[in-house]
Amino acid sequence: MLTIDKAQKTFQRGTPGERIALDRLSLNLKRGEFLTIIGSNGAGKSTLFNAITGAFLLDGGSIVLAGTDITWMPPHKRAFTIGYLFQDPMKGTAPGMSVEENLALAYSRRKAWPLRIGVSKKDSALFRERLARLDMGLEDRVKTKVGLLSGGQRQALALLMSTVGEPHLLLLDEHTAALDPAAAERIMRVTCGVIENQRLTAMMITHNIQQALHFGSRTIMLEEGRIIVDIAGEERKKMTVPRLLELYSRRSRKELDNDRILLEGSGVPPSEFEV
Amino acid sequence: MTLFIGSLHLGLIYGLMALGISITFRILKTPDLTTDGSFTLGTAISASLAILGMPGYGILFAILCGGLAGAVTGLLQTKLNIHPILSGILTMSGLYSVNLYILGARSNVSLLGSEHLFSQAAALFPHINRNFVRLWVAFLLCAACFSVLTWFFRTHLGLCIRATGDNDDMVRASSIDVDRMRIIAVALSNACVGFSGAVAAQYQGFADIGGGVGMMVVGLASVIIGEMFFGHRSVTLGFLSAVCGSVVYRLIIALALKSDFFPAYALKLVSALIVVTALSLPAVRDRLRVFGLKREALRRKTLNQEALGEGELRADDR
Ligand SMILES: Nc1ncnc2c1ncn2[C@@H]1O[C@H](COP(=O)(O)OP(=O)(O)OP(=O)(O)O)[C@@H](O)[C@H]1O
Numbered sequence: 200m201l202t203i204d205k206a207q208k209t210f211q212r213g214t215p216g217e218r219i220a221l222d223r224l225s226l227n228l229k230r231g232e233f234l235t236i237i238g239s240n241g242a243g244k245s246t247l248f249n250a251i252t253g254a255f256l257l258d259g260g261s262i263v264l265a266g267t268d269i270t271w272m273p274p275h276k277r278a279f280t281i282g283y284l285f286q287d288p289m290k291g292t293a294p295g296m297s298v299e300e301n302l303a304l305a306y307s308r309r310k311a312w313p314l315r316i317g318v319s320k321k322d323s324a325l326f327r328e329r330l331a332r333l334d335m336g337l338e339d340r341v342k343t344k345v346g347l348l349s350g351g352q353r354q355a356l357a358l359l360m361s362t363v364g365e366p367h368l369l370l371l372d373e374h375t376a377a378l379d380p381a382a383a384e385r386i387m388r389v390t391c392g393v394i395e396n397q398r399l400t401a402m403m404i405t406h407n408i409q410q411a412l413h414f415g416s417r418t419i420m421l422e423e424g425r426i427i428v429d430i431a432g433e434e435r436k437k438m439t440v441p442r443l444l445e446l447y448s449r450r451s452r453k454e455l456d457n458d459r460i461l462l463e464g465s466g467v468p469p470s471e472f473e474v
Numbered sequence: 475m476t477l478f479i480g481s482l483h484l485g486l487i488y489g490l491m492a493l494g495i496s497i498t499f500r501i502l503k504t505p506d507l508t509t510d511g512s513f514t515l516g517t518a519i520s521a522s523l524a525i526l527g528m529p530g531y532g533i534l535f536a537i538l539c540g541g542l543a544g545a546v547t548g549l550l551q552t553k554l555n556i557h558p559i560l561s562g563i564l565t566m567s568g569l570y571s572v573n574l575y576i577l578g579a580r581s582n583v584s585l586l587g588s589e590h591l592f593s594q595a596a597a598l599f600p601h602i603n604r605n606f607v608r609l610w611v612a613f614l615l616c617a618a619c620f621s622v623l624t625w626f627f628r629t630h631l632g633l634c635i636r637a638t639g640d641n642d643d644m645v646r647a648s649s650i651d652v653d654r655m656r657i658i659a660v661a662l663s664n665a666c667v668g669f670s671g672a673v674a675a676q677y678q679g680f681a682d683i684g685g686g687v688g689m690m691v692v693g694l695a696s697v698i699i700g701e702m703f704f705g706h707r708s709v710t711l712g713f714l715s716a717v718c719g720s721v722v723y724r725l726i727i728a729l730a731l732k733s734d735f736f737p738a739y740a741l742k743l744v745s746a747l748i749v750v751t752a753l754s755l756p757a758v759r760d761r762l763r764v765f766g767l768k769r770e771a772l773r774r775k776t777l778n779q780e781a782l783g784e785g786e787l788r789a790d791d792r
């Protein structure tokens with residue numbers, strides 16, 4: 200479904216603040232896979248998402264989504280097939296517009312004629328039905344301005360908005376981090392429900408290692424813009440938080456240093472050394 | 475009575491402009507300074523074509539060219555990444571030359587003796603009072619513009635534009651082309667402004683190169699005054715507010731001028747003051763609230779101290 204090949208991104212190149220955010224990162228995601236991503240602050244997790252959504256262009260490498268090379272595609276074109284949920288509930292919805300207007304924005308994006316009426320009766324019924332599935336009482340508030348909803352409700356709405364167009368890929372960037380524990384749990388449940396029902400291919404960034412191992416079907420750990428752990432299946436089932444942390448400390452800085460030594464020693468092109 | 479009808483005429487005609495201003499100011503939430511230029515552009519095109527005997531086309535072309543001017547500003551804002559305020563000023567400045575060119579390098583032209591929209595309408599209904607016919611013409615034009623805009627902002631494209639003004643972040647992450655939305659909105663706004671200028675020129679019977687100076691502020695004042703009545707809870711109410719605000723603004727001005735409250739040349743200063751007052755209200759209210767809280771706290775403190783002092787006194791007594 201998604202193939203990232205040697206993605207490379209350096210911020211502020213040529214300045215003292217130069218920072219390699221993605222370091223020849225390669226990743227292959229199968230259809231229906233639910234990948235969870237962990238890594239310390241500044242590891243490049245959000246940068247990876249931004250590269251996929253097209254917030255900036257890569258310095259090198261390529262991204263192929265569902266058979267289409269999107270490396271050079273402008274962000275709004277990619278958004279047709281990528282759903283993106285921000286950490287901040289305020290960012291994913293338009294506060295001054297009603298619940299159904301927000302959904303209409305997300306939903307009717309692929310139909311052609313731009314001057315059709317924004318929220319048709321048929322759409323409205325569909326939205327109510329979808330909102331009812333969230334079980335948050337939003338179906339009775341379709342005319343309410345989104346700015347008046349709670350953070351959890353807004354995030355639930357944003358989730359619905361990013362999945363209603365049946366995207367090829369759903370990106371979740373710590374989408375429960377800004378919510379209180381109860382709301383976070385509820386949103387997480389709703390998220391899993393939606394991913395399962397629509398058989399979405401999804402990537403979720405989280406800071407909670409327990410959560411990363413519990414949800415989804417595969418887990419990767421990023422460090423310094425590269426993947427240092429990639430586990431799935433049986434190996435992942437047997438993985439525990441302490442063991443993962445141990446793996447992290449063993450592979451993070453040391454691995455990098457080893458690479459350097461090897462590189463400097465042998466003159467082999469760096470691409471040979473993907474983790 | 476004539477004062478009232480006159481204000482109503484002007485209020486409705488300039489209401490077209492207020493509609494345009496509320497698109498940029500309230501929906502896009504980026505004030506647009508192209509207005510002063512595109513208003514004059516409207517008057518110039520409308521007057522020039524009316525003199526050539528085509529008042530209807532004059533208004534049509536004024537709308538189109540107003541939209542074009544807006545699109546230029548929109549392009550500067552988005553594709554060339556120039557600050558929105560500066561973009562507006564640049565277009566406005568450039569339009570000054572364009573307008574002079576259209577007016578044939580004269581600073582004003584008169585429609586005296588030429589056919590125009592209002593004279594044609596009056597000729598169509600010779601038995602009805604002339605002022606009344608004019609009122610109807612102005613009203614119909616304004617109602618048409620209002621209806622089209624209300625409809626437009628309920629279409630999908632309209633929703634996209636509203637979302638662009640409401641939450642840029644969200645729209646950037648969605649499949650909506652933000653730049654295109656901005657360009658369309660600014661163009662639409664200035665099409666309304668050009669429309670307003672075009673009708674105003676034919677109503678007043680002349681076009682003047684300085685006719686658009688300060689129009690942006692007048693429009694803002696109208697929008698803000700209108701919101702005192704209806705608010706801008708929904709887009710439709712916002713548009714209604716803009717038109718009503720424009721009428722009330724003209725009435726206030728007419729009354730003030732009639733009662734010699736201030737001379738005619740003070741008009742623009744008064745408009746600016748109205749806008750400053752209205753925009754500063756929230757800040758002033760906050761200041762007053764903080765001030766009130768402070769005083770309250772101080773009062774309580776002195777009260778407590780007094781109570782304490784009395785307590786000590788009593789203790790001394792014992
Ligand atoms: N637009 C940018 N300009 C400059 N540097 C950037 C930019 N975006 C990210 N970076 C840098 O790239 C690195 C990776 O950032 P990124 O946001 O991907 O981290 P993250 O893994 O999402 O961290 P967190 O867990 O804190 O969200 C950081 O060092 C950051 O400072």
Ligand SMILES: [Mg+2]
Pocket residue numbers: 244245246
């Ligand atoms: Mg991040």
